[in-house]
Amino acid sequence: MKQSELILAIETSCDETSAAVIEDGKRILSNVVSSQIESHKRFGGVVPEIASRHHVEQITVIVEEAIKKAGVDFEDLDAVAVTEGPGLVGALLIGVNAAKAIAYAHDLPLIGVHHIAGHIYANQLIVDSLTFPLLALVVSGGHTELIYMKEHGSFEIIGETRDDAVGEAYDKVARTIGLPYPGGPHIDRLAAEGTDVLKLPRAWLEADSYDFSFSGLKSAVINTLHNYKQRGEEIKVEDLAASFQASVIEVLVGKTKRAVEQYNINQVLVAGGVAANKGLRNALEAEYADSNVNLIIPPLNLCTDNAAMIGAAASIKLKKKEFVGYDLNGNPGIDLEQW
Structure with a gap:
């Protein structure tokens, strides 16, 4: 009988493409991050169109690497979670569409996560309890x-x-x-x-x-x-x-x-x-x-944008069985207090 709950989480709200597999909202089985800093450095800030293009190029590779590093298969997962906002709308859409495709292909429930809730719940990955x-x-x-x-x-x-x-x-x-x-x-x-x-x-x-x-x-x-x-x-x-x-x-x-x-x-x-x-x-x-x-x-690697924190926050929704449909969209103005 399966004891633990596994979430595949995806984060593409800005200029990091990341995917992670989180066990029971606390244990990181994998957390793969591809940063775009070098691409944006010469512009002195993040260029939304370039960020979106990089996400498109990286998302499939990053998700596959996260699954492989975690030593699991898609069939082992209990849910797919993704940042739905806030963030750059074009960047968000890459992650949201990838998550929807994976959830649909493997008949998995889908969880939309508020990016700031993710940052807060990064702390759950390093302590016994909040x-x-x-x-x-x-x-x-x-x-x-x-x-x-x-x-x-x-x-x-x-x-x-x-x-x-x-x-x-x-x-x-x-x-x-x-x-x-x-x-x-x-x-x-x-x-x-x-x-x-x-x-x-x-x-x-x-x-x-x-x-x-x-x-x-x-x-x-x-x-x-x-x-x-x-x-x-x-x-x-x-x-x-x-x-x-x-x-x-x-x-x-x-x-x-x-x-x-x-x-x-x-x-x-x-x-x-x-x-x-x-x-x-x-x-x-x-x-x-x-x-x-x-x-x-949190340690430095969990302070910056990463998918592990999204998986940690999503575990709260998974316990309550609060899932979203395939009409999930990128939502740059999502309200944390209503999430």
Whole structure:
């Protein structure tokens, strides 16, 4: 008698083509990722048409490799899961259509997954269990959110960005100071070598708000550079990076800390590509080192987009038998709280 549940998961929301096989929502049997960074680097950001073309070229190969690495056959699967949104609509459609074809060909139920739910549930792959109520700090190229969860599958957004997402701000600042795409890792590296001498503004917004704003900080960086240039002075790029990152981290950690206290949180999860930022990781670890709050940060390979996290989130839907039909479409505007 079969004991475990196997999900084939597919992720193509942006510029990574990924497929994974996940057992019982917790164990990674395979997680294959094909990155497109080199293709987009010369454009300074992701070009949707190029991303879609790469997904078309890679998807079949990546799925076959994931199945092979997991040591299973399609007949062993219990469901097929795929990111339905948010993301680039053309990119999403490649994964959605591949998932629908596989589900139809092998008579398997289909599960549509919210991309941000996936990032949150990446943490389920590294801990025994998620402890509720919990707070997820989502930090990525397209999202910056504080999400309260009282149980599995329940998402309440208590704070979100009003303008730029944190990863977007990193990339824009990096471009301003002449660093290559993606800019986040380069700023993180330089920040470790610099000092917060510029004391850039911290956008706390209203006293009771958990929202974020990084557009003003980005403008402050540009104005600072401009002022130095007008005065004919040189600015150390390491100090600029350190000052920018210090402002970002202080607000992220500060608002997270206040939400933890207000909502009586047991566990804090960090999710999204910017969770790979060493400065942020170190600051959060220092904040909760001597605390009863359990801080969980995924390893670097589970911070960036991957299909394993999609499989982990899909396991919650599989248990509830919440499947979707073959009319599933890419949905860039999908609502996390309604998912």
